[in-house]
Amino acid sequence: MYKIGQFSIITGLTVKALRHYHKESLLIPSKVENITGYRMYDKTQIIEARKIKILRDCGFSIKEIKDIFSHSDDLEDIPYYIEEKLASLVKQEMKIRNIKKSLLEETLEKRGVIMSEYQVYEKTAEEELVISTNYVGKYEDCGKYMGTLYKLAKQHSHKKPLNLYFDAEYKEDASIEVCVPVKKKIKVSGEVNLKTLKETKGLATIHIGPYDKVGDAYQAISDYANKLGIELDIPSRETYLKGPGMFFMGNPNKYRTELFIPIKE
Template sequence: MYKIGDFSKITNLTVKALRYYDEENILNPSYRCEENSYRFYDDNDFKKAELIVLLRELNFSISEIKDVMNICEDKADLSYILEEKKDMVNKNIMEEKALLKKISLYIKPNLLEDDGVNYIIQVKDIPAIKVAAIRYKGKYSDCGKHMGRIYKAIKGDAKGEPFNCYYDGEYKEEADIETCVPISKQVYDSVVTIVELPQIRAVSTIHNGTYESINMAYKAIFDYAKGKNISCLTPSREIYIKGPGMIFKGNSKNYITEVIIPIELEV
């Protein structure tokens, strides 16, 4: 048995840390004296302490360490956990790189897209169209996986550019979205639905560039509609004339998207 001071020396964990781990039920001493509540640790506790030190070096959070200590029984278990942690780190790296790229746009003004783009606004009739669709509630970024699912189902029978219908009148964290691909013939699939979208009269404009700045196209349409006293309806559409591929995103500055917002028909 080791007193807490001695145990601190052989584990490189401070007495304060050992007391904290005891309080959090991460590393409890094997024996506690009833008279003075002194903590005593054994060789099994030493192995647990070694694991905790390793996890700290690998930047595991306290909650993660607690979870590991509860479910890890041998080296095989630890191997699975470390693989999961590696995936989490890689995901964080990708997110941080994307953030750095976005920050760079504001550090170097020449990389910014032109905020003064003059959008050409059109009022036109959009004909009825038959589409293979998946309607869902989720993040705006989820549409890619649903788009891929639709293309897999229709097996080359697409008849036009893919698009999304947005049924919410405002921005939402969990949006009501219908991902659509025009089709040339009937498709039978357990997930994909065949929908006949009706003819609509709409205000539209073309947005050139990244999806992060597509809000400016919506602003241009709303400003036009307000000036003409036109009532905008839902669902709005984004037709992806030129966008990312299924695997590679390509240069997002070259994306071309038509934004379409239905308007109330004149009586």
């Protein structure tokens, strides 16, 4: 048996780290003295501790290491997990680089010009017959649901597709209803609804550009509403006037989206 200090030297893990791993139930001592509270480790735990050190040095979280250990306790498997982690880090690096590029390009003057280009107008959204499906999830997942609706609608699809957003804030798991307007009532089943969107009064504007910049349009409408003392409601509505096709994404800078937010009655 090894005291925690000895085990620390053998494994290269600090005493602080060993205490933390004990607390997280990642590396539990073989014995804890009742009176002194000293943690004791045995020889069989050395390999496990060294595996933990390797994975932590590679950037794995405690949660990820627990997941690995629940599936494999073989030292030979670690390189495969490291390869997966590396691929994930490369993807994350690209995401951070894109954010950095976006921030560098987005000067305060440019933002001011963009915001001034939004023309906010009052509008009455007409009654609309649609087929729709609701889901809770990521915003970018709506495309697959829209594709399913178009396959069902076939030649009966009418006008431009739209999404209804039922949250008054940004959420990782958003409550979304994907809608495809149809010319007439068609047969639906399962999670697909046939419904009529009621006539609604609200504020609208046109967003030109990629979907991840549509927050600018929300700001434009919010500023307009605040200035006039108008109270906005949910669900907000995004109608995709021009966007990606079924097979090609096209130029995101030329996407056209009408944002419509209802006025609270």
